[in-house]
Amino acid sequence: MIDSFIDGPLWYFSLFIFFAGVILRLGSIIFSKHKVDLSVAKGPETPGALRTLFSRFIPDKGLFKHIKFQVIAGYVFHLGLFAVIFFAAPHIKFLDKHFLGFSWPALPHWGFLVAAQLAFLGLILLWLHRIMSPVSRLLSTKGDHISSILTFVVLLTGCLALLESFSSLRLLHRFSVELFLIYFPFSSLMHAFTFVPSRIFTGAWFGRRGIKS
Amino acid sequence: MTKLKHFWFLGIMMMLFSFNINSVSATENLKDANSGLADAVSLQQERVQSPGSDLWRNVRQRDATISGRTQVKGLKSGTLIDTKNNQWRKVRRELLLPYGGYFLMGALGIIALLFLFIKRQRIPNGKSGQTVTRMSTMQMITHWFLVVIVGFMSITGLLLLFGRFVIIPLMGASAFSPIASASKEGHNLMGPLLVVALLMMLIYYVRHNFPAKGDLKWLLTVGGLFSKKHLEVGYFNAGEKILYWATIVLCTVLSITGLLLLFPYYEPTIDRTQLALLIHAIAALALIAMVFGHIWMVYTVEGTFDAMDTGEVDENWAKSHHSRWYKEKTQTNEDDEGELSASSEGTISKDPSSEKEQGAYS
Amino acid sequence: MSETMSERLEKGITALRGQMDSKVETYFSSCVNCGICAESCLFYTETKDPRYTPIYKTEPLRKLWKQEYSFWGKFASKLGLSKPLTEADFADWEELVYDGCSMCGRCSMVCPMGIDVADIIARVKQGLSAAGYTPEGLVGAAQRTLEFGSPMGNILPALQAHIKHIEADTGLTVPFDVQDADYMVTISANEVVTFPEYIASLTRIFHHAGVNWTISTEAFEATNSGLQMGNNTIATELVGRIVTAAEKLNVKYVVSPECGHAYAAIRWNGPNYLGKKFSFGVVHILELLDELYRSGRIKTSGMETSRMTFHDPCQIVRRGGVEAQPRELLASVASDITEMKDHGRMNWCCGGGGGVSANERAEELRLKVFNRKKSQLEEIKVETMVTACSNCRTVLEDGLDENEMDMEVLGLTELIAEHLVEDEAALKAS
Ligand code: HEM
Numbered sequence A: 001m002i003d004s005f006i007d008g009p010l011w012y013f014s015l016f017i018f019f020a021g022v023i024l025r026l027g028s029i030i031f032s033k034h035k036v037d038l039s040v041a042k043g044p045e046t047p048g049a050l051r052t053l054f055s056r057f058i059p060d061k062g063l064f065k066h067i068k069f070q071v072i073a074g075y076v077f078h079l080g081l082f083a084v085i086f087f088a089a090p091h092i093k094f095l096d097k098h099f100l101g102f103s104w105p106a107l108p109h110w111g112f113l114v115a116a117q118l119a120f121l122g123l124i125l126l127w128l129h130r131i132m133s134p135v136s137r138l139l140s141t142k143g144d145h146i147s148s149i150l151t152f153v154v155l156l157t158g159c160l161a162l163l164e165s166f167s168s169l170r171l172l173h174r175f176s177v178e179l180f181l182i183y184f185p186f187s188s189l190m191h192a193f194t195f196v197p198s199r200i201f202t203g204a205w206f207g208r209r210g211i212k213s
Numbered sequence B: 001m002t003k004l005k006h007f008w009f010l011g012i013m014m015m016l017f018s019f020n021i022n023s024v025s026a027t028e029n030l031k032d033a034n035s036g037l038a039d040a041v042s043l044q045q046e047r048v049q050s051p052g053s054d055l056w057r058n059v060r061q062r063d064a065t066i067s068g069r070t071q072v073k074g075l076k077s078g079t080l081i082d083t084k085n086n087q088w089r090k091v092r093r094e095l096l097l098p099y100g101g102y103f104l105m106g107a108l109g110i111i112a113l114l115f116l117f118i119k120r121q122r123i124p125n126g127k128s129g130q131t132v133t134r135m136s137t138m139q140m141i142t143h144w145f146l147v148v149i150v151g152f153m154s155i156t157g158l159l160l161l162f163g164r165f166v167i168i169p170l171m172g173a174s175a176f177s178p179i180a181s182a183s184k185e186g187h188n189l190m191g192p193l194l195v196v197a198l199l200m201m202l203i204y205y206v207r208h209n210f211p212a213k214g215d216l217k218w219l220l221t222v223g224g225l226f227s228k229k230h231l232e233v234g235y236f237n238a239g240e241k242i243l244y245w246a247t248i249v250l251c252t253v254l255s256i257t258g259l260l261l262l263f264p265y266y267e268p269t270i271d272r273t274q275l276a277l278l279i280h281a282i283a284a285l286a287l288i289a290m291v292f293g294h295i296w297m298v299y300t301v302e303g304t305f306d307a308m309d310t311g312e313v314d315e316n317w318a319k320s321h322h323s324r325w326y327k328e329k330t331q332t333n334e335d336d337e338g339e340l341s342a343s344s345e346g347t348i349s350k351d352p353s354s355e356k357e358q359g360a361y362s
Numbered sequence C: 001m002s003e004t005m006s007e008r009l010e011k012g013i014t015a016l017r018g019q020m021d022s023k024v025e026t027y028f029s030s031c032v033n034c035g036i037c038a039e040s041c042l043f044y045t046e047t048k049d050p051r052y053t054p055i056y057k058t059e060p061l062r063k064l065w066k067q068e069y070s071f072w073g074k075f076a077s078k079l080g081l082s083k084p085l086t087e088a089d090f091a092d093w094e095e096l097v098y099d100g101c102s103m104c105g106r107c108s109m110v111c112p113m114g115i116d117v118a119d120i121i122a123r124v125k126q127g128l129s130a131a132g133y134t135p136e137g138l139v140g141a142a143q144r145t146l147e148f149g150s151p152m153g154n155i156l157p158a159l160q161a162h163i164k165h166i167e168a169d170t171g172l173t174v175p176f177d178v179q180d181a182d183y184m185v186t187i188s189a190n191e192v193v194t195f196p197e198y199i200a201s202l203t204r205i206f207h208h209a210g211v212n213w214t215i216s217t218e219a220f221e222a223t224n225s226g227l228q229m230g231n232n233t234i235a236t237e238l239v240g241r242i243v244t245a246a247e248k249l250n251v252k253y254v255v256s257p258e259c260g261h262a263y264a265a266i267r268w269n270g271p272n273y274l275g276k277k278f279s280f281g282v283v284h285i286l287e288l289l290d291e292l293y294r295s296g297r298i299k300t301s302g303m304e305t306s307r308m309t310f311h312d313p314c315q316i317v318r319r320g321g322v323e324a325q326p327r328e329l330l331a332s333v334a335s336d337i338t339e340m341k342d343h344g345r346m347n348w349c350c351g352g353g354g355g356v357s358a359n360e361r362a363e364e365l366r367l368k369v370f371n372r373k374k375s376q377l378e379e380i381k382v383e384t385m386v387t388a389c390s391n392c393r394t395v396l397e398d399g400l401d402e403n404e405m406d407m408e409v410l411g412l413t414e415l416i417a418e419h420l421v422e423d424e425a426a427l428k429a430s
């Protein structure tokens, strides 16, 4: 009973919430009030926006030595997660079959394991940093912790089901993914999308002032 | 999954197979009320086809090593079944499991008694409200990272070792098989991260853990337990140093044996794999028991937990438990005002790693 | 004021609501509370107090956004689970935002999500000032400017007296209220009172370069306490005076003084305050000088040989885009220039921007965060620091004094004036 619910209605519901939620959130960014800047621009906005969109992947040199930990753990986590999500053989198969109708080469099994380990390593360290460093401890909200923990659970259940032989484990993974998808649009997990408009706004602002950012 | 890296896991898998077969047939003729109940409780009915089960059953009947010929090149590819594994199975079931179990229960029992009967040691003169920085952010992250990894490995490891005696009676065999599979996958996956935790432990703690003046005295008087004389203690006391080094040694042993088990093809003889496995299990049990003791120690000395929570400890705590460290710290603090509290570094040390650390957090 | 507490609060909240737009929505949706911005802010690095983390300073607006614009927040406040904004929040954040932020914008350069944190802090100020939570120092400065034309009271007589001196000294005339001039020069009160050499220097440089310029007696003060307070009504009124005067005199350009926030107020915010594009251009004095230098209208001779560095005023360089010009100008008159480790658009603030220096309550904190500049300077061991903002200059001198550091602080414009070629000849001749 519960399995057909997780594989059926709940799955479609969570997909709907995810896509509708993300579109709604991005829509509210695009369609809410934009202030028009009447001052005379010193430079064009678009190159500035593009520049900042990419330049913020690399931390400022002088700052780097103070934020090494977050940057390195951050990259380890995000790259690992990215590889696990998009290059795990079961995921590619799944996307191919249910959504896309095409596939791409998957990571070999050992590659997947390494990616997952990196993702775990980065995630655990980042989360510990969140609760141990006085600054992020002060800033962090319940939502941030829920996001971290949900991501952890999704990763974990996925890896526990690695043998691909037990439908209960697969369902557990599927269920945690569903919770994740439902939570995603209403949490800071949205940063996975909103970093783009955010950097673009700031970059355009700096662009029109003739500043490299 | 075709490569079964752990041979003993082969044993478990075989048991699982038979449980599965049992429960499948049980549901079919609904005679076995117990397992029917278990199925209702369990997450999901598992069906695993085992086309070769008859063959396997036959093979299992024999005691001698059965060797054949094969085109496959490899040290053991001609051996269909190795009786050594059966011997190992005996060792595991008749020695490791019962004695390991008693050991763990005994340790838990002792800790429970300690929790019940030993009064918490209050901070002398109560909390002063003033705090001193004891742990840097990196030190705390390192400690808790070790806790997360050791915790996860302990839970999955214990499930693999003793799970069948707890889970099967409680939840039924069909619940145990996915749990065992999950534990095995999780244990294998997270294991290598222990190496990272270990390295971080070395980087951020080792310099506080070398033997120092007063350690011997501390040990002889068991931390002043039986004498009222005040002991001068530095950053860590001898007990903590022993905890540290024991953790380092046990984790190193666990990492090395664990990696050997993860990559058995680099270790061609089954005897050595079995030895590694035995050592792995014993070291794990020792570490777990020690962690119980550690948790009790932290609980029973009021104010200690703060060191790993905020990194700040109460002055009165510091004065009474680590007086020498407290003195050194407050003195140097006066010398270069504030600088040090900002770096949130426990002691003042001139080695480069502390500078690196201060760089990262100052 | 006789307003009741809740009225004040309501006003503040309304003002904060008015700040919501697509940027706020994007920025708050993106922040992952990583804390990286803390390491970029001198108020955090020098105090290690996590409350000075840039994004934490935006908390009142963030709280409101969460409760009224985010899904879970709306949900929670419907259920009465979240605590609404209170006076206590406003009171606490008054100190964080006005004393603990110099609006330097360094945080906006480093956020991995690209959040312009300083922009949001400026919006928080709007709410705080609407609710009346503004430090006395700033309120006083704003009132004096509204009433007497400058934060230091009525300084027109002082200016005129001073200009008489200049005219006597140099034999040049300072053109007041000239119709159809090319450039209408504005200044900051601080330049009249503390650094009068600035005006003398301008007079000599403009004469040297043959610039057709003027000063309006009606609007020469360009500093803007309204901007520093976060009060758009006052800010608009003050910029409006300059715009009216410039339109009346029908000038081609208004020249902003060195002062950084004055430049921001008229160059970038002005048109938006008034809701119209200006009929004249706005240039910063350094932009003008650099243009004159490049087109060969300023000729300099001789080189300073002492070891120098340039302190970048945040609003001019990082937030204003005038980064290359001061370097080019300085290199034309100085031979031994050493940059600080973080310089240009990543320079560290002097600690007194954004109204902090006008806020006596913040003095202790300001001197503490000066340690950042101090260690920057100690690294490069220079004898002279050149800058281009009278506010930076006062704050720097104060900090150097306090730390008993022996270092000269010079204004870039004055330095250029000292090296004019013809001027020397003219002086000798007279
Ligand atoms: C919930 C469980 C735990 C708590 C509450 C806890 C708490 C603490 C605290 C407060 C300290 C610092 C003592 C001081 O300041 O002198 C500490 C040190 C330490 N902990 Fe734990 N801990 C826990 C679990 C573990 C685990 C699972 C391990 C790993 C095997 C571990 C290994 C260590 C070691 C090695 C040290 C000493 C470091 C040294 O002496 O250099 N702890 N712990």
Ligand code: SF4
Pocket: A139, C030, C031, C032, C033, C034, C035, C036, C037, C038, C055, C110, C111, C112, C113, C114, C115, C117
């Ligand atoms: S650096 Fe950016 S994302 Fe990180 S806490 Fe600061 S504002 Fe938020």
Ligand code: SF4
Pocket: C040, C041, C042, C043, C053, C054, C057, C100, C101, C102, C103, C104, C105, C106, C107, C108, C117, C118, C121, C349
């Ligand atoms: S603008 Fe400058 S002073 Fe203000 S929070 Fe950002 S970095 Fe700190």
